[in-house]
Amino acid sequence: MTRSRPFLIASITISFAIAAVAFHPPAPKVEISAGSSAGSLMPASPMLEPRSAHSATLLPDGKVLIAGGMRRNQDFYKSAELYDPATGKFQSTGEMSLGRVGHIAVLLGSGKVLIAGGWISSHGTTDSAELYDPATGKFTAISKMTTRRARATATLLANGNVLIATGADHDGPDAALASAEIFNANTLRFQPTGSLHRPRLGQTATLLNDGKVLMAGGGHGGLIGTAELYDPKTGTFSETGSLITPRHKHTAGLLPDGCVLIAAGSDERDWNGNLNSAEIYDPRTGKFTSAANLNAPRFKLPDEAVQLPSGKLLVAGGSKEAEVFDPASGKFAVVSGQMNDRWHYISETRLRDGSVLLAGGYPNSDQTTAATWIYRP
Secondary structure, eight states: OOOOOOGGGSSSTTOOSSSOSSSOOOOOOOOOOOOOOOOOOEOOOOOSSSSSSSSEEEEETEEEEEEEOOEETTOOOOOOOETTTTTTEEEEEEOOOOOOBSSSEOTTTTTTTTOOBBSSSSSSSSEEEEEETTTTTTEEEEEOOSSSBBEEEEOOOOSSEEEEEEOBBSSSTTTTTOOOEEEEETTTEEEOOOOSSSOSSSSSEEETTTSSSEEEOBSSSBBBBEEEOOOOOOOOEEEEOOOSSSSBEEEEEEEETEEEEEEEETTTTTTOOOOOOOEEEETTOOOOOOOOOOOOOOSSSOOOOOEEESSOOOEEESSSEEEEETTTTTEEOOOSSOOOOOOBBBBEETTTTEEEEEEEOBBBBSBBBBEEEEOOO
């Protein structure tokens, strides 16, 4: 499965795809501005700590909450920090109750951030959850999830509740879950909902314009080429089309026309099977069609590609170069400027001015980074 690495939980059997890397509520429909450049990438101030597989969440005041992650195997962070776009600097904020990796992080309608699940050791996962309050800078424990999950997907639904699906309850080839649950934002409690037709890990979850959630790809003892739809009205999953190329640890993003771009990832060879292919899911037909290739193969990406003000999608991580998909041309363009290594499991957060903060990650060695970059369209 995954090639052995000297540290990092992400590189032993569990090899997480981190759905916890920042959840961004779906951007409003925008007009596509064809013909503009792919934008530029520039180094920015470093985080206070080197982190990979952390979460990054845009807060109502425009700051970004960076929480958890790890420095190396068995060195997980309880700490959190805030990025202030006004100063371009990071500052400490409260600590979580547990050091977590591969957790979920979702901004709720209340302005607080739900943090739940994750790995708390190389083999152990947790069902614990807590809320971060920007007003106090503190984390407060709340009721537990219905089961232990790490590397689950988390999707903010139209009703303000959160769908939390699949994940791993332990380390191993049979770790993937098929179950899902709902976090009720009013009661602050978790309750079971329908299960997927297959356990899967390393898939993406994308909120569609009709309120349903597309779960695509992933793996469980081999890659899964199918996709499923969650319907909040019925609380059930139904099967939909099959991917052209089975993949996991890829990224996905909602396009202005309501279709979904599925890009990059890896095949069953993992580190040796990085993909540069892409495809598009059309909810009207339930089918996937081929899209133009990326300029570079890449995997271990943030689950969600960032939708830019133009309607284009930013794809970053797993390569020194970032790329932008233009729905008008149907092609990827390479961004000006590069990162200093092929950082995996970075976080990416669209800021209020339309720029994107890229932070942290690890290359193919035992080193995480505190480095950050700002992408400007």
